[in-house]
Amino acid sequence: MIAPDPFLSEHSAVVEKALARAAAEVTPDDFSGLIGDSGGSMLRAIREVVAADSLSIWIADVAETQLVVTHTEPDPGFVGWSQSLGEGLTSLAYASEQSLCENKVALNAAHSKRTDDALGQVTAAMIATPFYFGGAIQGVISCVQLKPSPDAPDPAGFSARSMNRIRRLSSVLEQLVNYRLLIRLFEMEL
Amino acid sequence: MTTSPTGSRCSGWPSLDEAREASRVGTGAGVRVAVIDSGVEARHPRLASLRIRDSVRFEENGGSVIAIENEGHDAYGHGTAVAGILHEIAPDAEVGSFRVIDARSVSRTHLICAGVREAIHRGYHILNCSFGCRGLAKFILPHKEWADEAWLRGVHIVAACGNTDSREAEWPSHFASVIGVDLAETTSESLFFRRDHLVGFSARGENVEVAWLGGGVQQQTGTSFATPRVSGAIARILSVYPGIPPAMMHTILSSLSEPWHPGLSSDR
Numbered sequence: 001m002i003a004p005d006p007f008l009s010e011h012s013a014v015v016e017k018a019l020a021r022a023a024a025e026v027t028p029d030d031f032s033g034l035i036g037d038s039g040g041s042m043l044r045a046i047r048e049v050v051a052a053d054s055l056s057i058w059i060a061d062v063a064e065t066q067l068v069v070t071h072t073e074p075d076p077g078f079v080g081w082s083q084s085l086g087e088g089l090t091s092l093a094y095a096s097e098q099s100l101c102e103n104k105v106a107l108n109a110a111h112s113k114r115t116d117d118a119l120g121q122v123t124a125a126m127i128a129t130p131f132y133f134g135g136a137i138q139g140v141i142s143c144v145q146l147k148p149s150p151d152a153p154d155p156a157g158f159s160a161r162s163m164n165r166i167r168r169l170s171s172v173l174e175q176l177v178n179y180r181l182l183i184r185l186f187e188m189e190l
Numbered sequence: 191m192t193t194s195p196t197g198s199r200c201s202g203w204p205s206l207d208e209a210r211e212a213s214r215v216g217t218g219a220g221v222r223v224a225v226i227d228s229g230v231e232a233r234h235p236r237l238a239s240l241r242i243r244d245s246v247r248f249e250e251n252g253g254s255v256i257a258i259e260n261e262g263h264d265a266y267g268h269g270t271a272v273a274g275i276l277h278e279i280a281p282d283a284e285v286g287s288f289r290v291i292d293a294r295s296v297s298r299t300h301l302i303c304a305g306v307r308e309a310i311h312r313g314y315h316i317l318n319c320s321f322g323c324r325g326l327a328k329f330i331l332p333h334k335e336w337a338d339e340a341w342l343r344g345v346h347i348v349a350a351c352g353n354t355d356s357r358e359a360e361w362p363s364h365f366a367s368v369i370g371v372d373l374a375e376t377t378s379e380s381l382f383f384r385r386d387h388l389v390g391f392s393a394r395g396e397n398v399e400v401a402w403l404g405g406g407v408q409q410q411t412g413t414s415f416a417t418p419r420v421s422g423a424i425a426r427i428l429s430v431y432p433g434i435p436p437a438m439m440h441t442i443l444s445s446l447s448e449p450w451h452p453g454l455s456s457d458r
Contacts, residue, residue, distance in 0.1 A: 086294070092294055092295050095294040095295065095296045096294065096295035096296050097324065098295065098322075098352070098353060099352075099353040099412075100353070100412065101353070101410070101411035101412065102408065102410060102411070103397055103409040103410075103411070104407075107406055107407065107408055107409075108267070108402070108408060109403055109404060110266065129354070157397060157409070158411070159375070159396060159397070159411070160373055160375055161375065163353060163354060163411060163456070164354050164355075164456050167353075167354035167355070168354075
């Protein structure tokens, strides 16, 4: 995780532990400050590339009982929405640490309809991929394609390539957040 | 005994042309495939003619693992999807449901090891592993031990790589003795082979309509659904040439597959 900088290498274990500790203390509320404008730009660009109606970052709360939406493109109204870690496909991606891509989401019993009902939407297709920083899984990045009603025709759906792009987005954001956490650590402790 | 292109099951090793013919006419008869997964919904309409030989659930009990017979029904849907694809490709193969993955699609290393070992000891010829464990060093030995045991006993292991990057190490797909399978962006039913790549095989796995929990169907994308296509192809060949060992099957299958090309990759 730590770049093989000769100056840092002998301290890498210590730095990694400190980074892991700092990551574990990140709450959903203070997460948005870690991705900043550059992270937000990436999310917007990728959402358009994969033709998603919405793209969200979910972070597990400190007690690891819930996933909380900390960032959404394009509509920030979803921020703060939470879902139990035993519920829904995002939780499945978190628990299994595997990316998933489904294009008939409504048919999956594991899909939580609570979110759809609350937001008055119908999720037709979804990608959910694990999101790591500080050397451990911390949440999930999801994107969805919606349709206006259950009877409406399904949208085009996502491809394996879309899933790869979301996975790569997750990797880039991981590096960005690790970097910013390290900066915090350096300012505070080193 | 199953029928071969010449009307009987063959005891020797095939030429490439004979193997190709076996992959065309073989049905999987006489071959046992263990689906190491979330279970199999035996009553699913798409599996009506599937012969399920074993249905076992593995769970932790006070620090040890216990096997519960006739409890291998599906916890999630994933194993039913895998069994359904396998059944399409090799309709006469017998399937064993070894349930080691829970309703959240999560497993533990010792559950997987117990499930796989049980399948090996019950005489299964192919282990379909549509799962992967993150490629951390601490997981190598437990998984390598059972992969080696399978190799020594002539049991074929077919395993999915991760959904998003076949180069990212996962166990068991990155063991050289295992037939690792990636997803190919194609609607073709062919298998593809890529030399100089640990996960050498790929097959269709994008937007596949699969059997799912509750008698329903799903549209899924993932390496998990490419893997049973390769297991099914092996079952077809084994049903005609049952004595082919894993190393030879790797060579045969790679020769019968179409060459991989970058257009099949989702990593672009």
